[in-house]
Amino acid sequence: MTSLPRLVVRTATAILLALAPLLLPASTAAAQTITSPRPTTFTLSNGLAVVIIPDHRTPVVTQMIWYKVGSADETPGKSGLAHFLEHLMFKGTAKHPEGEFSQTVLRVGGNENAFTSADYTGYYQRVPRDQLGRMMEFEADRMTGLVLKDENVLPERDVVLEEYNMRVANNPDARLTEQIMAALYLNHPYGRPVIGWHHEIEKLTRADALAFYRRFYAPNNATLVIAGDVDADEIRPAIEKTFGQVPRNPDIPATRVRPQEPPPVAPRTVTLADPRVEQPILRRYYLVPSAKTAAAGESPALDVLAQLMGGGSNAYLYRALVVDHPLAISTSASYQGTALDPTQFSLAVAPKQGVSFQQVEQAMDAVIANLAEHPVPAEDLERVKTQLIADAIYAQDSQATLARWYGAALTVGLTVDDIRSWPDRIRAVTAAQVRDAAKTWLVKTRSVTGYLVKDTAPKPEEKRS
Amino acid sequence: MSFTWSGVTRSVFAAACFALISLAPVPSHAAAKIQHLVSPGGIEAWFVQDATVPLVAMEYAFKGGASQDPADKAGVGNMVASLLDEGAADLDSRTFHERLDRRAIQLSFEITRDTLRGSLRMLKANSDEAFGLLHLSLTAPRFDTGDVERIRSQIVAGLRRDTTSPNALASRKFLQMAFGDHPYGRTNSGTLDSVPKIEVGDLRDYVRRVIARDHLKIAVVGDIDPAKLGKLLDQTFGALPAKGDLTPIPDIVAAKPPQRAFIPLDVPQTVVTFGGPGIARHDPNFMAAYIDNHILGGGSLSSRLYKNVREKRGLAYSISESLLWMDHSALFVGMTGTRADRAGETVDAINAEVRRMAEDGPTQKELDEAKSYLKGSQMLALDTSSKLATGLLQYQMDGLGIDYIEKRNAIVDAVTLDQARQVAKQLWGQGLLTVVVGRAPQAAAQPAAARPPAH
Numbered sequence: 001m002t003s004l005p006r007l008v009v010r011t012a013t014a015i016l017l018a019l020a021p022l023l024l025p026a027s028t029a030a031a032q033t034i035t036s037p038r039p040t041t042f043t044l045s046n047g048l049a050v051v052i053i054p055d056h057r058t059p060v061v062t063q064m065i066w067y068k069v070g071s072a073d074e075t076p077g078k079s080g081l082a083h084f085l086e087h088l089m090f091k092g093t094a095k096h097p098e099g100e101f102s103q104t105v106l107r108v109g110g111n112e113n114a115f116t117s118a119d120y121t122g123y124y125q126r127v128p129r130d131q132l133g134r135m136m137e138f139e140a141d142r143m144t145g146l147v148l149k150d151e152n153v154l155p156e157r158d159v160v161l162e163e164y165n166m167r168v169a170n171n172p173d174a175r176l177t178e179q180i181m182a183a184l185y186l187n188h189p190y191g192r193p194v195i196g197w198h199h200e201i202e203k204l205t206r207a208d209a210l211a212f213y214r215r216f217y218a219p220n221n222a223t224l225v226i227a228g229d230v231d232a233d234e235i236r237p238a239i240e241k242t243f244g245q246v247p248r249n250p251d252i253p254a255t256r257v258r259p260q261e262p263p264p265v266a267p268r269t270v271t272l273a274d275p276r277v278e279q280p281i282l283r284r285y286y287l288v289p290s291a292k293t294a295a296a297g298e299s300p301a302l303d304v305l306a307q308l309m310g311g312g313s314n315a316y317l318y319r320a321l322v323v324d325h326p327l328a329i330s331t332s333a334s335y336q337g338t339a340l341d342p343t344q345f346s347l348a349v350a351p352k353q354g355v356s357f358q359q360v361e362q363a364m365d366a367v368i369a370n371l372a373e374h375p376v377p378a379e380d381l382e383r384v385k386t387q388l389i390a391d392a393i394y395a396q397d398s399q400a401t402l403a404r405w406y407g408a409a410l411t412v413g414l415t416v417d418d419i420r421s422w423p424d425r426i427r428a429v430t431a432a433q434v435r436d437a438a439k440t441w442l443v444k445t446r447s448v449t450g451y452l453v454k455d456t457a458p459k460p461e462e463k464r465s
Numbered sequence: 466m467s468f469t470w471s472g473v474t475r476s477v478f479a480a481a482c483f484a485l486i487s488l489a490p491v492p493s494h495a496a497a498k499i500q501h502l503v504s505p506g507g508i509e510a511w512f513v514q515d516a517t518v519p520l521v522a523m524e525y526a527f528k529g530g531a532s533q534d535p536a537d538k539a540g541v542g543n544m545v546a547s548l549l550d551e552g553a554a555d556l557d558s559r560t561f562h563e564r565l566d567r568r569a570i571q572l573s574f575e576i577t578r579d580t581l582r583g584s585l586r587m588l589k590a591n592s593d594e595a596f597g598l599l600h601l602s603l604t605a606p607r608f609d610t611g612d613v614e615r616i617r618s619q620i621v622a623g624l625r626r627d628t629t630s631p632n633a634l635a636s637r638k639f640l641q642m643a644f645g646d647h648p649y650g651r652t653n654s655g656t657l658d659s660v661p662k663i664e665v666g667d668l669r670d671y672v673r674r675v676i677a678r679d680h681l682k683i684a685v686v687g688d689i690d691p692a693k694l695g696k697l698l699d700q701t702f703g704a705l706p707a708k709g710d711l712t713p714i715p716d717i718v719a720a721k722p723p724q725r726a727f728i729p730l731d732v733p734q735t736v737v738t739f740g741g742p743g744i745a746r747h748d749p750n751f752m753a754a755y756i757d758n759h760i761l762g763g764g765s766l767s768s769r770l771y772k773n774v775r776e777k778r779g780l781a782y783s784i785s786e787s788l789l790w791m792d793h794s795a796l797f798v799g800m801t802g803t804r805a806d807r808a809g810e811t812v813d814a815i816n817a818e819v820r821r822m823a824e825d826g827p828t829q830k831e832l833d834e835a836k837s838y839l840k841g842s843q844m845l846a847l848d849t850s851s852k853l854a855t856g857l858l859q860y861q862m863d864g865l866g867i868d869y870i871e872k873r874n875a876i877v878d879a880v881t882l883d884q885a886r887q888v889a890k891q892l893w894g895q896g897l898l899t900v901v902v903g904r905a906p907q908a909a910a911q912p913a914a915a916r917p918p919a920h
Contacts, residue, residue, distance in 0.1 A: 057517050058848040090766070102766050107834055109841020112766070126845050158779025158804075165734035166782050166802045170631060275731070276629035279622050313551075313562040322615060323559070329622045352618060383566050390569030393588060396518045397849045 039406065040232035041416055046248040047220025050239060051406050051416070053227040055399040061228030062400050063135045064124040065143075066407040068223075069216035071196070072118040072189040072258055072341070078208055080196015083116040084160055085209045089123065090114075091152045093145035098152065101138045104131075118190050119340045120411040126400065129229045133238050140242040143217055146210075153206040161202060164195050172274035173281055173452055179270045180450040181344075184285050187259045188341060218249035223410045227403040256413075258341060261287060267444040273455035279329070281452040282357055284347045284364070288441040290339035292413050300425040301437040302335045302345060307384040308376060308434065309333035309347065309367065314383075317347065320367050327355050327363055340412045345441060357451055372439035375431035389423045499857065501867055502685075504695035506703040510683035511857040511867060512694060515850065519589040521687035522850040524858040526580040528680030529711045531653035532793075533671065538663050540655020541671045544613075544620065546574040546581060548668065551612040553601035558612050561598065570595045572602070576653050579792045580862065581675050586851065589688045596697040603676055604704055608665045617660060624657050631736040631902040632800075634728050638900045639738045639798070642726060643719040649794055677709030678702060684857035686850040716793045718742050723896035727905075735808040735903025736800070739815055741895060743788050743795030744888070746863050753880045753888040755788060756835045760827045761818065761893070762786025762799050765838070769818050774801065780811045790863075797892060805904045812899060823893035826886030840874050 040052040071082045092098030105112045110127035125135050168174045178193050185191030195201070224243060226235065264287055291299040309316050310333025313323075317331035329350040336343045351360045395401045409419050502512040534541045550565075550572055552558040565572055571586040572595070587595035627633035637652055644650035655663075681702060685694060719742040744754045762770040762785050774784045786799030803811040827835070847853050860869050 055517075057515065058844055060844050060848050099767070103834070106765055106767055107837045107841070109838050109843065109845060111842070111845065126848075128841060128844055152776075155777060155779030159775055159782055162734065162780070162802060162804060163782035165804065169733040170802070278625040278629055312566055314559060314566055319559075323611075326615075329619050350622065383563070387566055387569045390588060393518070393520060394569075394571075394586065397520060397522075397851060399848065 038420070039416060042236070044219065044240065044244050046244060046246060047218075048243050048246075049223040049410065050243075051223065051225045051410065052230065052232040052235070053225070053399065053402050053406065054230065054232075055227055055402070056229050059129045059229045060126060060399070061129040061132045061226060061230055062124060062126045062403045063132065063139060064122055064225040064227075064403045064407050065139055066120050066122045066223045066225065066411040067217060068119075068221045068256060068411055069121055069212075070117050070119040071192055071194040073216065073256065074189065074192070074212075076189075078200060078204065078212075079192045080160070080201040081204055081208055081212050082121055083195055084157065084201065084204050085212055086114050086116045086121050086123075087156050087160055088148055088153060088209050089142060089146060091146065091148055091156070093141050094147055095141050095145060096138060101142070104134060104138065116194055117408075118194055120408065122407060122411075124400070124403070132226070132230065132235065133242075136238055136242040140246055143219065143222070143243070143246050146213055146217075148206050148210055150206055153209065157201070157204060160195070161198070164198055164201060167195065168193070169198075172272065172277050175274070176270070176272040176281070176283065176450045176452045179272055180283055180285050180448045183268045183270050183448045183450075184287055184344065186261060186264075188261050189258055190339075190341065190343075214249075216252070218252055219243060219246045220248040221252045223407060225403045225407045225410075227399040227406075256340060261342060264446045268448040269451070270448060271451045271453060273453050273457075275455045277452055277454040279350055280357070280454070281450075282349045282351065282360055282364075283450040283452075284447055285450070286345045286442055286447045287342055288335070288345045288446070290341060290343040290412070291337040291409075291418070292340055293342055297425070297429070297433055298437060299337050300422070301429050301433040302441070303337060303388060303426060304381070304384055304429045305371070305434050305437050305442075306333045306335035306345065307388055308371070308380060311384060311387060316367050316371070317349070317364065321349060321360060321363050325363060326352060327360050328352055338408050338412055338414075361449070368438060368442050372435060372442065375435050378431065381429070381431055381434070385426055385429070388426050392423055499867055499870070500691065502691055502695060502698075504698040504703075506699035508678070508681075508683070508695075508698040508702050510685050510694070510698060511861060512684070512691065513686045513853060513857070514689070514691065515686060516688040518850065519688050520850065521585075521587055521589060521592055521595075521685065521689045522854045523585045523683065523685045524582070524851075524854040525585075525681065525683040526582040526858060526862060527675050527677065527709070528580055528792075529675040529709060530577045530580045530582075531651070532578055532648040532714050533675055533712055534648070534651070534655070535667065536648075537659065538655070538667055539651045539659040540620065540653070541663055541667050542581060542675070543576045543654045544616065544660070544663055545606075545668050545671050545675075546576040547616045547620065548608055548612060549574045549583075549602045549606050551616065552607040552609060553598075554605040554607075556601065557607065557609065561602075564594065564598055568594055570598065572599060578649060578653065582858075584851075592689060592693070592697060596701045600701040600704075603701070606668075606672065608668050610665075613665060613668070617663070620654060620660055621657065624654060624660065628657075629730070631730055631732050631734070631802075634730065635736045635738040635800070635900045635902045638726050638728060638902075639740065639898065642724055642898050642900065643740070643796060644717060644794070645720070647717045647794075648714055649717065649791065673706075674710040674712075677706045679708045680711075681705075682858055682861040684854045684861065686854040686857070714793050719794060719796055720898060721895060722898050725899045726901070728900070728902045729905050730902050732903055733805060734802045735805045735811075735901060736802050737808065737812060737815070737902075738798065738800050738900045739812075739819075739897045740786075740796050740798035741892070741898055743790060743797045744892060745795050746790040750884060750888045750891075752876050753884045754892055756832065756839065756877070756880055757822065757827060757885055757889045757892065758786060758788050758797060759835045759839065760831045761822050763835075769822070770799070770801075770815065773818055774803075774811060774814050778810070778814060780804065780807055780814065784815075808901060808903055809906065812901065816897060819893045819897060822889050824890070826882070826889040829882055832880070832882055832885055836877050836880070839877050843870070843873065 043049050069082055074081045105125050105127060108127055108131050110125055112125040114123045127135055168178060182191045288302060289298055317333060321328040321331050329352055332348045335345045349360045349364060406419060498513055500512045502510045531542045552561045568591040570591055573584050575582045585595055585599055641650050722741045744751055760769060762768045770784050770786060774780050781801045781803045784801035786797060789796045789798055846856060
């Protein structure tokens, strides 16, 4: 119904397995091995990192530019600015006025969009391959050439406020998640919503956006991913001629440093009440290492743990709370490994009518305790590894998915080798490592538990009128 | 969103660019290579063999979707679709899922208005197991009590949530307004009254009536040879009954616009659904209408509605309109979400754009650009095995020829400005069926954004 999202909310599952790789020896069950050439990578003299992923099935190419800036890089008080700027990047340059870029993409049958997360902001176009040169020219031009006027900035701010209303204000579960994240992060800006707080979004200005743009948008703060029916040697001159001409910004620091979390010491709970809640939900978020911050082997173990707990009908939570005991309607578990700083491992349960939060929480905690005490059976471990590794093969079917995996991983500071070795590292995860991951990281003091409940109190609005 | 009609977004395809493909160094997904495969047992499929990635994707559909639900038991088809992967023959739900998971086989079912659809994806090496499990699920579903009740409680929970979801409320009301008591006026998932009444006998009866060979369409793309595929198709579908037993569904024209409904709900963002009678897929003017709709509200970031409601006025984040076609009717439907205190302004802006399209039609420039888009976008719609299989299935459901992809550009080119104007008048000239869900205009004068209920 809608165009593709302009926003990748951190809690979305879209990049759940973002570390998963390109090509790899297939799973044991697949009994098949495939190999692929390594994507071509190089860095231009102005600092732009380039990744080229071949896919010759269809004469189509995907261009994605990833900036190493997201909501966690915003100045306090200006929440939502990274995402607001993402919207404004469609407002044209001196060379190409508003609409020209988009119209060019459309005229050739292409599509385009953009997305923002806590760690990155990205823009992409999918076009017939003979259009790639023009796409490079447009995208390189708007890296530093954006022109903003109040007459298009202010209506766009209203658009973002409507996006907030659609995604958050109208959605009680999203409002709960916002509260959980704010409670989980005591000091790190991951606690701020990617879309921003409403009272701060409504005050963002053209000047704020331009200052942020000049501070963060430069070739030495970006990764260009090109996936599709191209040859790296053939397109490199065009990359040099377009992106290569954009001057580097010497003021951008080589490393991204954000305020870090103190050791978590207290379990927290939040309760969000809304009169529209017809299905209560319990969510538990733990602060855990990301692929970037984890010790060797730890992040793949968390991937396996999430799959064991939440992947499909035989996942431990689903079996314990839905199938074996009729306590819940549905369950889920996920681990967001692709992040610059310590990230979240999240669980969710929708209790059945008449079942208390206490009952489902006890059952959930029993599953976790069991995982923390006993090594998982070999056959379960094998099953979830097969699923995780197979996902990487399924992903090869889509050049856009591949471009997204590489772009996200490289933008948070991982390497091509990290991505390509992911299946091997999944395969190497032992039952003891999974037990240790559960024992070390799924502890209550590291967590926030959120409860979504129906608000039955009379509304304050009625009193006012 | 809540509309799950078939054919909403699958219509943009056509011939891949042969010149470029011939230069490609490895086998391509070229639509030119679609085979009409007939298995030894007579099962037909559209098939593209492609070994680039070691996987196989199959999409298939049985005619007779949610519209085959008994009048007092809306939601039967949806419940069947939700239960077909919950155990079959001597494999209970747990064992069945274990077999799927162990080989990472992706097997799922979905109900649409006119079809029960299935999707099967597997790594190449697992094709025997994947097709074998599908065969069991189609021919010997268990419908064990525990599983039925578990799935029922999930569906009921979703229906309860829908009672306070502005999007769901708007969609439901729109269908009722458009189709009244006709089966298309019901929602696919049923109601809080109907779903609790559904019995295992209803599920079995639905399977008997719908899962048959006579209206089965299949599309397969991937790394498998035709002889092997033919054998697997026979093993999977060959034992199904030759004929189903479908209840005839009358054709219906959607209610005549303009009509309006308002549903009060205390939410910060007001949801607006709008639409009217559409155009049949086989109508000679279909492509002209498709182009007009693309210009007015198609999914791009450049449609008239996008420009005038979102970009210029900042009234909405998301606004778009689609043509929907079904076996027995057709609609155009749009949806947007807008600030509560400006909902009136948004509805006025939408009406103004619809009126302008009806009165003047597109400009020559808009028509040319839309044609250029539709012709170019074909390749992008074909770039994954799953997308290609989905598209090939849709063409079959729409009754198009296997050479449609090659013919499509010429069909697009043949649309004239006069024809586009004439169709625009026919489609949008009556005004709109409109459903608004949100705060009453007076209450909406309160601050638009969500405020915490108490400070």
